[in-house]
Amino acid sequence: AQKITQTQPGMFVQEKEAVTLDCTYDTSDPSYGLFWYKQPSSGEMIFLIYQGSYDQQNATEGRYSLNFQKARKSANLVISASQLGDSAMYFCAMREGPSGNTGKLIFGQGTTLQVKP
């Protein structure tokens, strides 16, 4: 069965430094997608970045990059030049297979990131 594991309940980072949030996954399907979402204190989930299992290069979106290590089944989120507004909860999620057209996701338990001034 597919599973997402985020082992860091909480992380601190100094403003302007880079931080890595860990995510490991388990699936037997060769086709899958990995997502990262940000949840500020307001509660809304914000889509950050996506990596497909067949993508040859690591995904990047502005200050966000995804360190995809397929053999290790890890998909860590790297945030460069942290800003105070990056303080939030971050969730890793996985879509297994082409999923027909359901697009169902399973989520990890999340990591709370606090950026210190």
Place this chain on the structure above:
Amino acid sequence: SQTIHQWPATLVQPVGSPLSLECTVEGTSNPNLYWYRQAAGRGLQLLFYSVGIGQISSEVPQNLSASRPQDRQFILSSKKLLLSDSGFYLCAWSVSYHGPYEQYFGPGTRLTVT
């Protein structure tokens, strides 16, 4: 552009009362729709998803039901609320015709059952 609306934003209901949460999407057609629940400080649990009008799939047995009476409307209901139904409810949508099927979420409803 697409937008997703949820209401109400907060709700306090007594045990045994009915529930109706509504979600609507604008700017797209035939979306996949999803209802999630999030306990405080925890991850999201998928409750229901729908790939079309009248098509509802339930992920976990529970006290809740969902309906999709129109293409871009998704409703979460309960006939009698339990204390354990308290939580943060999020509606989301994704395109249905091609990957990566990233989901976009509404602002959520905080439900407290007393």
